Amino acid sequence: MYDPDSTYILPRNVPPANPEEAVKQLSPEEREQRIAQKQLMVSLKFHHRELLKKLPLEMSLEAIAEVWYSLQPDD
Secondary structure, three states: OOOHHHOOOOOOOOOOOOHHHHHHOOOHHHHHHHHHHHHHHHHHHHHOHHHHHHOOHHHHHHHHHHHHHHOOOOO
16 A cells, blocks of 8 residues: 655655665756655645545546646646
8 A cells, every 4th residue: 555654755766775875866856846746745645634535536636637737837
C-alpha cells in the first residue's frame, strides 16, 4: 500500500539509500517541482483529509485534474 509519509523529494529511479546524493542529481527546476509536489501532498493530507476520506480515489483525482486544467493558460 502507498504510504505518503514515506515520500521523498528524490528522482524516481534512485533508491532513497543516499538521499543527499540523489537530490544532487536533480536539476534546479526538478527540485523545485519535487518540493512543490510535497507541499501539495501535505496540504491535501492535512487540510482536506476528511473530504478525501469520503471520496473514491478516481473522483479525487478527477477534481484535482479539473482544477489543474482550469489554471493552465489558454493556448
